[in-house]
Amino acid sequence: MNNNFAPLEEVSNTTSPHISGNFGNIFHQDNYDHYRNAVNSTLDLVQQFLYRNDKPFSGIEAKEMKGMVQEIDLNQKLSTYKELLNEVDHIYVKHATAFHLPQYVAHLNCPVVIPALAGEILVSAINSSQDTYDQSAGGTFMERKLIDWTAEQLGYNTNESDGVFTAGGSQSNLMGLVMMRDCFSQKRYNHNIKLDGLPQEASRFRIFVSDKSHFSNLKNASIMGLGEKSIVKVPTDERFCMDISLLKKYIKREEQLGNIPIGIVATAGTTDFGNVDPLKDIANIAEQYNIWMHVDAAYGCALLLSEKYRHLLTGIERADSVTIDYHKSFFQPISSSAFIVKNKKELLILKHHADYLNPKEMDEEEIPAQINKSITQSTRRFDALKLWFTLRMMGKEQLAQYTDTVIDLTKDAASMITEDQDFELLSDSDLSVLVFRYVRPDITDLNALNQYIKMKLFYSGEVLVASTKVDGNFYLKFTFLNPITTTEDIHEILTKIKRHGEDFGTEN
Numbered sequence: 431m432n433n434n435f436a437p438l439e440e441v442s443n444t445t446s447p448h449i450s451g452n453f454g455n456i457f458h459q460d461n462y463d464h465y466r467n468a469v470n471s472t473l474d475l476v477q478q479f480l481y482r483n484d485k486p487f488s489g490i491e492a493k494e495m496k497g498m499v500q501e502i503d504l505n506q507k508l509s510t511y512k513e514l515l516n517e518v519d520h521i522y523v524k525h526a527t528a529f530h531l532p533q534y535v536a537h538l539n540c541p542v543v544i545p546a547l548a549g550e551i552l553v554s555a556i557n558s559s560q561d562t563y564d565q566s567a568g569g570t571f572m573e574r575k576l577i578d579w580t581a582e583q584l585g586y587n588t589n590e591s592d593g594v595f596t597a598g599g600s601q602s603n604l605m606g607l608v609m610m611r612d613c614f615s616q617k618r619y620n621h622n623i624k625l626d627g628l629p630q631e632a633s634r635f636r637i638f639v640s641d642k643s644h645f646s647n648l649k650n651a652s653i654m655g656l657g658e659k660s661i662v663k664v665p666t667d668e669r670f671c672m673d674i675s676l677l678k679k680y681i682k683r684e685e686q687l688g689n690i691p692i693g694i695v696a697t698a699g700t701t702d703f704g705n706v707d708p709l710k711d712i713a714n715i716a717e718q719y720n721i722w723m724h725v726d727a728a729y730g731c732a733l734l735l736s737e738k739y740r741h742l743l744t745g746i747e748r749a750d751s752v753t754i755d756y757h758k759s760f761f762q763p764i765s766s767s768a769f770i771v772k773n774k775k776e777l778l779i780l781k782h783h784a785d786y787l788n789p790k791e792m793d794e795e796e797i798p799a800q801i802n803k804s805i806t807q808s809t810r811r812f813d814a815l816k817l818w819f820t821l822r823m824m825g826k827e828q829l830a831q832y833t834d835t836v837i838d839l840t841k842d843a844a845s846m847i848t849e850d851q852d853f854e855l856l857s858d859s860d861l862s863v864l865v866f867r868y869v870r871p872d873i874t875d876l877n878a879l880n881q882y883i884k885m886k887l888f889y890s891g892e893v894l895v896a897s898t899k900v901d902g903n904f905y906l907k908f909t910f911l912n913p914i915t916t917t918e919d920i921h922e923i924l925t926k927i928k929r930h931g932e933d934f935g936t937e938n
């Protein structure tokens with residue numbers, strides 16, 4: 431097999447009868463030079479973004495930023511890429527948050543790996559749409575292979591399992607809840623929600639989540655017509671994981687109230703604490719009640735590849751469905767996420783035939799269509815290609831090594847915070863989040879003190895930390911996702927926090 435590309439001279443500079451007149455902006459072989467120059471100029475701006483940045487944020491205020499964007503007259507076109515890139519640099523790139531810097535320790539935004547960025551070039555240039563084979567060809571099978579690979583990491587039987595790439599964790603969680611609701615209704619009442627809408631009993635459906643689960647569960651329940659009231663928040667233990675004895679109690683309580691438990695969402699890696707709910711115990715309870723178990727592993731999926739920490743996910747193989755966010759934990763550019771289901775037959779609930787895309791008579795074996803599994807997107811990007819590039823160039827071992835490094839670093843950071851009397855750490859983390867606050871014996875309003883620190887850091891742009899509230903109190907939050915961050919970086923960040931903390935109350 432000849433794996434070489436054809437020499438460029440053979441494929442470039444062809445003259446085509448198709449391109450005449452003012453169509454030089456269309457992506458086409460005749461316009462390749464235009465494409466390459468445009469991309470190269472844009473790459474120069476990427477280079478500037480990287481070389482110029484020594485802090486994660488410029489510190490610009492929203493009001494000023496808004497004014498700069500508003501000034502632009504979109505009806506007045508520009509003449510050159512130079513002008514365009516200057517404009518975009520001015521109103522975007524100069525102020526864009528730099529997730530790749532060790533001083534960015536705020537939200538769940540990972541630095542991205544270079545193979546994925548190379549893949550992104552093909553994703554957007556070729557622009558396959560993953561809904562049907564005739565719009566993606568190899569893309570359909572590559573996506574399917576990555577879904578199977580992910581299912582294998584979960585411990586599923588890949589002959590039985592299936593799934594689809596989605597836009598993000600919230601959408602994958604929506605799929606989990608829809609499957610939970612519809613399968614329950616079908617099995618318990620022989621009622622098909624897709625065709626007939628919600629059954630009468632639906633107003634009494636209840637889904638159990640921990641009080642530290644992601645808010646998308648509430649939003650999803652509300653758009654599914656179950657209302658936020660259907661989500662029962664089970665309190666968490668001292669590590670902020672779902673309390674199993676309370677889960678049992680809450681299920682019983684709901685039953686006594688005449689409500690109907692339909693499933694449990696376990697969180698593998700909570701947004702605020704990075705801890706994993708007790709998956710085995712939750713699986714036992716779901717089995718006992720014969721209800722759906724969905725695992726939101728949007729963040730915790732990182733552990734799947736780690737030999738050292740994989741054991742924390744034991745029990746995930748018993749879940750009916752799982753959310754995976756490669757754009758949080760596999761160093762992928764946004765968007766890259768998946769919904770995986772243990773029993774592919776259950777996915778059929780989502781299938782819809784459109785005469786123009788996947789008509790009923792189309793043989794699925796011969797002409798496959800990923801659209802059959804997608805809940806809200808028809809036209810869908812080939813995001814899977816980025817993960818393909820990543821896995822093939824880095825291998826799962828290197829991804830695992832990045833994850834292990836980040837988790838080990840978090841343990842070191844936790845020790846640094848605990849050993850320093852100026853700080854109070856709320857919990858350790860299975861993954862890489864630490865919630866803590868700065869304390870000063872002479873200050874009683876610790877909320878104001880820590881809000882001040884966060885605000886000062888943000889507008890200086892030197893360090894970006896997140897924050898959250900626990901029991902009404904304001905805390906600072908580190909989310910570590912960058913394997914190049916060192917303990918020295920963390921030491922410097924803590925020193926800066928202290929410096930602002932010491933200044934609190936001295937300004938007029």
Ligand SMILES: Cc1ncc(COP(=O)(O)O)c(C=O)c1O
Nearest residue numbers: 538598599600644699701726728
């Ligand atoms: C545990 C968890 N689940 C789901 C989500 C939502 O994911 P996305 O932002 O990709 O929609 C998040 C986002 O932070 C999360 O932390």
